[in-house]
Amino acid sequence: MGEHPLQQLVLKIHSRCDLACDHCYVYEHADKSWKTRPVVIGQDTVSRTAARFATYAREHDLADVTVILHGGEPLLAGPARLRAICDEFSQAFAGVSRLKLKIHTNAVQLSRRHLDVFREYDVAVSVSLDGDQAANDRHRLDRRYRSSYHRVLRAIDLLRTEEYRHLFGGLLCTVDVANDPIAVHDALTALSPPRIDYLLPHSTWDTPPPRGSSGSATAYAEWLLAVFDRWTEQGRTVRVRTFDSVLSTLRGGPSLTEAMGLAPSDLAVVETDGSFEQVDSLKTAYDGAPATGYHVDEHTFEQVARHPGVQARQRGLLGLSRTCQECPVVQSCGGGLYAHRYSSEREFDNPSVFCEDLRALVDGIAERITDRSLSPAVLDPEALRFARQELDRTLLAYANQRLAGHPDWDETWPALLRLDADRSTAEHLNRVLSHPYLRAALRSAEAARITAARFARVAVAAAVHAHAPLRLAWEQWDREMHLPTLGTLTLPAPGRVEAVVSARGLDVHTADGTRLAVRDQLTDFWRPLSVLKVAAAEPLLIDDADPRRAVYPAPVTDPLTPDELAAFRERLRAAYELRAERGPAAEDDRNALRVDAVTPLVAGAGVRLATDGLGGLGVAVDFEPDLFVRELPRLGRRARLAALRATTDLHVLGNQAGRLLTEVVDALGDVAYWGRGTPEGVRALARAGRTLAALAELPDRDLTESGEVLAAELRAEWDAIAGRP
Numbered sequence: 001m002g003e004h005p006l007q008q009l010v011l012k013i014h015s016r017c018d019l020a021c022d023h024c025y026v027y028e029h030a031d032k033s034w035k036t037r038p039v040v041i042g043q044d045t046v047s048r049t050a051a052r053f054a055t056y057a058r059e060h061d062l063a064d065v066t067v068i069l070h071g072g073e074p075l076l077a078g079p080a081r082l083r084a085i086c087d088e089f090s091q092a093f094a095g096v097s098r099l100k101l102k103i104h105t106n107a108v109q110l111s112r113r114h115l116d117v118f119r120e121y122d123v124a125v126s127v128s129l130d131g132d133q134a135a136n137d138r139h140r141l142d143r144r145y146r147s148s149y150h151r152v153l154r155a156i157d158l159l160r161t162e163e164y165r166h167l168f169g170g171l172l173c174t175v176d177v178a179n180d181p182i183a184v185h186d187a188l189t190a191l192s193p194p195r196i197d198y199l200l201p202h203s204t205w206d207t208p209p210p211r212g213s214s215g216s217a218t219a220y221a222e223w224l225l226a227v228f229d230r231w232t233e234q235g236r237t238v239r240v241r242t243f244d245s246v247l248s249t250l251r252g253g254p255s256l257t258e259a260m261g262l263a264p265s266d267l268a269v270v271e272t273d274g275s276f277e278q279v280d281s282l283k284t285a286y287d288g289a290p291a292t293g294y295h296v297d298e299h300t301f302e303q304v305a306r307h308p309g310v311q312a313r314q315r316g317l318l319g320l321s322r323t324c325q326e327c328p329v330v331q332s333c334g335g336g337l338y339a340h341r342y343s344s345e346r347e348f349d350n351p352s353v354f355c356e357d358l359r360a361l362v363d364g365i366a367e368r369i370t371d372r373s374l375s376p377a378v379l380d381p382e383a384l385r386f387a388r389q390e391l392d393r394t395l396l397a398y399a400n401q402r403l404a405g406h407p408d409w410d411e412t413w414p415a416l417l418r419l420d421a422d423r424s425t426a427e428h429l430n431r432v433l434s435h436p437y438l439r440a441a442l443r444s445a446e447a448a449r450i451t452a453a454r455f456a457r458v459a460v461a462a463a464v465h466a467h468a469p470l471r472l473a474w475e476q477w478d479r480e481m482h483l484p485t486l487g488t489l490t491l492p493a494p495g496r497v498e499a500v501v502s503a504r505g506l507d508v509h510t511a512d513g514t515r516l517a518v519r520d521q522l523t524d525f526w527r528p529l530s531v532l533k534v535a536a537a538e539p540l541l542i543d544d545a546d547p548r549r550a551v552y553p554a555p556v557t558d559p560l561t562p563d564e565l566a567a568f569r570e571r572l573r574a575a576y577e578l579r580a581e582r583g584p585a586a587e588d589d590r591n592a593l594r595v596d597a598v599t600p601l602v603a604g605a606g607v608r609l610a611t612d613g614l615g616g617l618g619v620a621v622d623f624e625p626d627l628f629v630r631e632l633p634r635l636g637r638r639a640r641l642a643a644l645r646a647t648t649d650l651h652v653l654g655n656q657a658g659r660l661l662t663e664v665v666d667a668l669g670d671v672a673y674w675g676r677g678t679p680e681g682v683r684a685l686a687r688a689g690r691t692l693a694a695l696a697e698l699p700d701r702d703l704t705e706s707g708e709v710l711a712a713e714l715r716a717e718w719d720a721i722a723g724r725p
Contacts, residue, residue, distance in 0.1 A: 004264040004314045005060045006305050009053055010280060012271045013041045013085060014072040019106050020143045023174060025202040029284040033291070038272045040077055045274040046085050049296050050092035056301035057097045063477070065093065069103040069123070070280070079113040086121035098477065102126065102169060106140070108148050110155035115164045124169035125159060126197075127152065131173060131184030138176055156191050166405060170195030170239075177212035177219045181226040188238075195239040198224060200259065200336075202284035205343035205353050221360035228365060246365050249332040250653035252612070252645055260358070261334040264314035268304050270296055278309045285342040312348070313338050323351045329362040329654045366653040374705035375648035381590055384640070387647035388614070392433040393420075395442040399450060408452040408474040415459045415472055428465035432458050435484045436596050436616030437548040453477065456499070461486050463501040473498040480547070481508070485597075487528035488545045488559075489518060527559070532569050534576035542568065543597040552618035554605035560621075568600055568621055575625035582629060590713075593617070593636035607631040613642025634669035641665045650707035657702040660695045664688050664714050668721075676721055688718050 015037040022028060057065050067089050069082070077085070086101055093099040101123040110125075118125060130136045133149045140148050159168050171193045173184065188196050200220060203209040211219045228243055245256035255261020258279070269277040269290065276294040283290055292307050304310060312319055320335040327333070335341060336352025343350050352358060376383035396416070403409045419429045432438070438458065441450060456474040461483045463470035476497045481489040491497065495511040506518040518526050530542040543549060544559045560568060596615035601608065603622040610616030617635070619628070641662065644650060651657035667688035674680035692715055695703075703711060 004266055005062060006056065006266050006268050006301055006310075007062055007064065008066045008068065008267040009049070010068045010070045010267060010269040011041070011046075011049065011085070012037075012070050012072065012269065013046075013074050013081070014076045015039055015272045016076060017071060017073040017106070018076060018108055018142060019073070019148055020141055020145075021139050023139045023176075023201055025281060025284045029202060029207075032287055033271075033283075034072070036273075040081065041085075041272040041274075043081075043084060043088075045270075045272075045296060046088050048274070049270050050089045052296060052301055053089075054092040054096050056305075057093065059302070062097045064098045064100065066100045066102060069101070071105075073106055073109070074103055075105050075107075075109040075114055079111075079117050082114065083117045083120070086117065086123060090121060100124070104128070104172065106148065107152045107155035107159075108142070110158065112158065115158065115167065118167050119164060123167065125167050126169040126172055127156060127159070128172045128174075129156075129188065129191075130176065131179055132187035135176065135179035135184050135187070138179065139174070153191075160192065168194055170197060172197045172199060174199045174201055175220060175223060176201070177210070177214075177223045181223045182230050185227045185230050189234065193238060195241060197241045197257070198227065200340070200354055200357075202281055202337075203340060203353050204285055205341075205345075205350060207284075208353050217356045218360040220354060220357040221364060224357075224361055225364045228368070232368070243365065246332050246362055247369065250362070250366055250369070255332075255334060259337045260332060262316045262331060263334075264316060265310065265338075268301065268310070276304050276307075278307070279313065279338065281337055281339040284339050286344070289339075289342075321349050321351055323355075327351075327359070328656050328659075329359055329366075332362045332654060333358040362654055366655070370652045370704060371649045372704040374709060375644075377648050378644060378650075378706045378709050381592070384643055384647065385594070388434065388643055389430050391647055392430070392439065395439070396433065396455075399442065399455065402450070403452055403455075406452050408456060411472060412452050412456045412459060412474065415470060416455065419459060419462050419466070419468065419470075422468070425462065425466040425468045428468075429458075429462040431465060432462045432485050434596055434615060435543075435546075436610050436612075436614055437543070437546045437551060438484055439614055440551045440610060440612055440616070441548050451477075457481065457483050460499045460501060460506065464506050467503065468501065469503075470501040471498065482545060482547055484546060485529065485541060485543075487518075487526060489516060490525045490527075491516075530565055530569065532572055534573055535580040537576055537579075537595075540572060540595060541597045542572075542600070544600050546597075546599075549597075549599050549616075551610045551612070551616060552599070552601060552605075552608045553611065554608055554618060554620075555602045556618065557600045557602055557621060560600055564600075564621065568619075571623060571625060572598065572619070575623075575628040578625050579629045579632065589636075591633065591636040591640050593632050593639055607635065609635050609638055609642075612646070613639045614646060615639075630673050633672040637665050637669040637672070644706070644710070648706050649704050650710055651703050652701065655702050657695065657698055657707065660691055660698070661707070661710065661714075663691045664695065664711075664718075667691060668714065668717060671721060685718070685721060688714075689722070692718055 015034050016039055027034060089099060101121055103123055104126050107127040129152055130140055136149045137147045142148055171188050173188060173196060175198055201209050216222060231240055231243060241257050245260050249255055249261050255263040258265060265279060267279055269280055271277055274296040276292045276296065276299060277290040278292060280290065292304060292309065294304055317325055324330050324335040336354055336358050338348060340352040340354055341348045341350045377387040400413055419425045453474045453476060456472050459472060460470065464486060474497065476491065477494055479491045479494055481491055489508060491510055492512060492514055498509045500507045508516045508518060516525055520528060522528060529545065532540045532542060534540055544557060550556050595617045598617050598619055601618040601620045603620055605620040607623060607628055608618040650661060667684045670684035671681045674684060676685065695711055
């Protein structure tokens with residue numbers, strides 16, 4: 001299987017619906033397979049599906065999986081069958097993976113009987129609603145052509161009551177440009193959903209979307225930007241996944257929706273007859289488009305993951321048309337939803353039928369959010385370090401929003417706040433929060449699945465560093481309990497743990513009464529990380545154990561044996577001694593590489609930055625000290641640019657100025673690596689000059705004040721190397 005395992009299952013439990021929405025892709029679009037499906041999924045099919053998915057999750061060590069109950073209208077299956085389905089999956093995944101159950105419903109039938117089942121199994125409920133009554137009644141009528149609006153509102157009111165509020169997953173709204181965007185958004189936000197998803201109507205090049213009375217080529221972008229402005233006016237108090245995704249990708253973060261961005265698809269579908277299908281939206285392309293030819297009785301999820309149609313949606317940039325690959329906003333747009341690229345002439349080798357809308361939407365949001373002012377971080381390394389710490393706090397605040405109300409968070413969050421409020425402990429919390437593998441997890445798609453336990457371990461690690469008293473308990477899902485920046489504790493078994501930090505150190509109490517005393521020394525159950533004092537630099541943390549350390553463009557090693565670790569330490573010591581002999585850059589050098597953790601990579605991997613460039617350094621176990629020293633200035637430039645991008649705006653987000661800045665920094669780094677007098681250095685210097693010239697030709701508004709200062713700095717460096725006055 002490829003490197004992107006399936007982690008989400010859409011389970012079709014009922015193939016009919018109690019509404020007659022005229023924009024429904026299941027019944028009204030090209031695919032007609034619903035006519036031949038069983039009305040309700042059989043329990044044998046449910047059992048086989050749950051068993052196969054659990055086996056797959058176990059084989060691939062999946063920490064989290066999601067099962068989405070879908071239709072038709074899934075509530076038509078009835079409370080008893082819903083309970084049986086939820087119970088089957090809960091039992092199948094017990095001790096295998098954390099299971100998140102969800103349901104997508106029109107909510108017309110939603111009752112206390114349904115919600116009691118969902119409360120029992122912690123099923124998140126997302127409701128389809130297209131806005132105010134006028135907007136909703138445009139498409140979402142029942143089979144007698146009556147409005148469904150007030151019935152849905154009654155159901156949402158029930159869902160919002162105290163006993164069920166925690167189950168409310170959000171609202172799903174299909175955009176119609178004939179509707180008033182402000183009225184739609186205000187009607188949805190008035191219901192206090194935790195999240196809103198604005199969905200473009202399923203369309204293809206063969207069946208393009210309606211453009212409304214304006215006929216504008218960017219009518220959907222204009223509609224969504226009007227909503228974006230209203231959302232911003234309201235303080236962005238409700239998460240809107242489309243906007244959150246664009247905001248994330250514009251700043252180098254992950255895509256948060258399959259409809260946009262380059263994140264690989266991790267989803268499979270099982271229909272009511274047990275047949276495996278690809279993503280459901282393909283029903284809009286042509287009859288039979290989602291079919292795989294696989295069935296849960298005869299095929300495994302492993303086979304589904306290898307299906308060419310599934311893998312086609314996991315290829316990222318390489319899976320897009322040439323038009324998309326060359327587009328400056330492709331990281332945010334991602335070519336749009338796969339189904340929306342279809343044409344009978346070129347199949348899926350097209351941009352989205354919403355291409356102009358998506359470009360206008362991304363550009364419009366980028367222009368609105370770009371901070372054009374001068375940031376101190378571009379002038380002063382200490383200001384940049386402070387800005388990075390502020391970013392860590394922002395990411396932590398986002399985590400609090402996601403985890404509020406989750407088990408164990410009510411104790412973990414106050415503990416973090418106490419550590420942050422005390423000056424004597426805040427610096428140690430900074431140290432742990434800035435650890436590159438925690439930061440990478442927060443900035444990546446994993447942020448949506450990060451747990452209270454992860455942050456409980458952060459609090460414990462900070463308290464240990466600060467020698468600050470702390471008592472904290474949480475549910476530990478794995479035997480291996482890694483404390484970031486400290487080491488790994490092996491528990492007798494997964495389960496409830498209590499960590500107590502005192503003057504004597506850390507004691508961990510397990511559910512069976514075992515007490516594990518964690519001190520500095522290696523024991524049978526505690527493996528501390530290694531710290532190395534090196535010449536003319538801060539001590540290096542060698543992290544070969546963090547379970548999220550695989551953030552490099554090369555494989556990491558397994559935890560090193562004592563002999564391997566000793567040899568690795570000796571190579572690092574020799575490299576830093578050589579660096580000191582050659583006269584390292586001054587400590588205040590803007591491009592000096594700040595290393596928060598060094599992680600061993602497999603032999604031959606060289607010296608690599610973490611993928612986000614922030615604090616992590618991957619070093620091959622067989623690296624040569626001379627090459628290591630030569631590489632540091634080049635990597636320092638790249639790391640500084642990554643840190644600036646994470647903390648300030650250098651250009652209008654999504655435009656080509658960002659690519660040109662990267663190319664200049666890389667070229668000047670190559671000059672530093674090879675030496676200005678070598679043939680390679682001369683070629684790199686020429687490349688930098690050409691790119692600087694292209695940068696100078698951009699429109700004035702493409703760069704912010706911070707970007708202009710950085711470009712001037714790069715130009716001055718080029719002039720100095722080239723001998724220009």
